[in-house]
Amino acid sequence: MIGQLNRISELENLSRSKKIFSNKLLAVTSGKGGTGKTFFAANFAYQYSVSHKVLLIDLDFNLSNLHLLFNSYPQKTISAYFDSKALFREIISNYKPDLDIIFGDAGLTGDDKPTLYQLEKMLDEINNLADKYDLIVLDLGAGVSEENLFILSKAKTKLIITNPEPTALMDAYVLIKLLKYNNTIGGLHVVVNKCVEEDEASKAFTNLKAAVDNFLKVEIEFLSGIPESSDVRKSIVDQKLLVENDSSSKASNSIQTIVNKISKIHQVFNINQSVSNPSF
Numbered sequence: 001m002i003g004q005l006n007r008i009s010e011l012e013n014l015s016r017s018k019k020i021f022s023n024k025l026l027a028v029t030s031g032k033g034g035t036g037k038t039f040f041a042a043n044f045a046y047q048y049s050v051s052h053k054v055l056l057i058d059l060d061f062n063l064s065n066l067h068l069l070f071n072s073y074p075q076k077t078i079s080a081y082f083d084s085k086a087l088f089r090e091i092i093s094n095y096k097p098d099l100d101i102i103f104g105d106a107g108l109t110g111d112d113k114p115t116l117y118q119l120e121k122m123l124d125e126i127n128n129l130a131d132k133y134d135l136i137v138l139d140l141g142a143g144v145s146e147e148n149l150f151i152l153s154k155a156k157t158k159l160i161i162t163n164p165e166p167t168a169l170m171d172a173y174v175l176i177k178l179l180k181y182n183n184t185i186g187g188l189h190v191v192v193n194k195c196v197e198e199d200e201a202s203k204a205f206t207n208l209k210a211a212v213d214n215f216l217k218v219e220i221e222f223l224s225g226i227p228e229s230s231d232v233r234k235s236i237v238d239q240k241l242l243v244e245n246d247s248s249s250k251a252s253n254s255i256q257t258i259v260n261k262i263s264k265i266h267q268v269f270n271i272n273q274s275v276s277n278p279s280f
Helices: 002-015 037-048 078-082 117-131 147-155 166-181 200-216 228-235 250-276
Strands: 025-029 053-060 095-096 100-104 135-140 159-163 189-197 221-227
Touching: 025 037, 025 147, 037 100, 037 135, 037 159, 037 189, 037 250, 053 078, 053 250, 078 117, 078 135, 095 159, 095 166, 117 135, 117 147, 147 166, 159 166, 159 250, 166 189, 189 200, 200 221, 221 250
Parallel strands: 025 135, 025 159, 053 100, 053 135, 159 189, 189 221
Antiparallel strands: 095 100
16 A cells, blocks of 8 residues: 555656656557557557658557567567666667657566656656657557556647547546546547447547536547448458558548648647747
């Protein structure tokens, strides 16, 4: 019990830190497993890298499987950095000219997982690399762990991946509620994945937004729905990125729509930053 209280105190102290992290941080999260979060993060990062330089980082400390979607088996993962066996730059793998990836490890126990102070140090390392990239995508584990909440408190843009099912929407609502409790409500965007019917995404978001507006008074924005299809399933089974191998599919088109919207949002960040810090 004492350990848990210490962790909560550590989270609160670090979340209140005045340290400024890069506007380029984008966290992909979900209230529960099975929403297709990592499928989205991988395909989104790849598609964004068509016209931007991207760093994708696997921060799922329970069920890390990003490497499977890229059909890659890296020599060094993020654990090597946390265990002080490698420098941060040494764990970066290059997938293609404009897409770098840091892969994770699955099945870490509580003692194996990084502390919040280690995560803050990692974010410092990312800040030092930020000038090399246009966007840094953080693929978090499912759920509302302390690690996730801390990372989300530092990310300028947060993408919540959910499904049309009531259970998934409820878990997304709980995630937003906890983010509000931790005063981390800026930049919340919703993607509704695995939609069978054409209007499922808009209906699901309308229901979620109604609950959030009524009880939490938090602003959330809808990005897009992504249809469920055999093409999506096949890409996962074959360990081939959908957007790389079937760019004309409906799901790929939806991901491109999201890429376009996020690109515009970050263009505004850059403009505002230039206005706030004019060069002479």
